[in-house]
Amino acid sequence: MKRLTNYWPFELLDGFFGTPGFIASDARRERISENDSEFTIEISLPGFKKEDVSLKVVDGFLEIHGSCSRWDKVDYNKRYSLPDEIDASKIGAKMEDGILVITLPKKVEKPEEEKENLIQIQ
Numbered sequence: 001m002k003r004l005t006n007y008w009p010f011e012l013l014d015g016f017f018g019t020p021g022f023i024a025s026d027a028r029r030e031r032i033s034e035n036d037s038e039f040t041i042e043i044s045l046p047g048f049k050k051e052d053v054s055l056k057v058v059d060g061f062l063e064i065h066g067s068c069s070r071w072d073k074v075d076y077n078k079r080y081s082l083p084d085e086i087d088a089s090k091i092g093a094k095m096e097d098g099i100l101v102i103t104l105p106k107k108v109e110k111p112e113e114e115k116e117n118l119i120q121i122q
Contacts, residue, residue: 030078039086039104045076050095055102057088062102 031042045053045066053066053076066076082088082104090105 037106039106041080041100041102041104043078043100043102044098045095045100046098047071047074048076048095048098048100053095053100055091055093057082057091062091062104064100064102 029044033040033042043064045068047070048066048068052068053064055062055064057063060082062080062082064076064078064080068074068076085106086104087107091102092105093100093102095101
């Protein structure tokens with residue numbers, strides 16, 4: 001089963017060139033939790049407002065893009081691989097005090113009705 005994971009293929013290069021004004025992949029800025037009904041991703045984006053951030057689901061990935069010019073220009077880009085159990089049509093997000101909270105509801109599996117199955121005797 002595929003799990004919710006951070007997807008950043010260039011993580012080893014983060015900070016290598018000392019790129020100013022770029023929030024690199026930083027585990028201290030995010031928290032992922034799971035319960036029986038949903039995953040929750042909390043990302044700290046100080047200085048960002050909800051108008052500065054966009055989210056979309058593309059080919060099984062949740063993409064988060066942000067750009068803030070309050071003090072210096074700061075860009076934020078993150079991509080998460082979504083497990084099959086996520087109901088992408090019900091993903092929600094809210095932004096408050098520089099904290100982006102994304103809720104990823106799990107699909108509700110309906111129990112299969114027991115069907116009568118006739119067995120042929122040969």
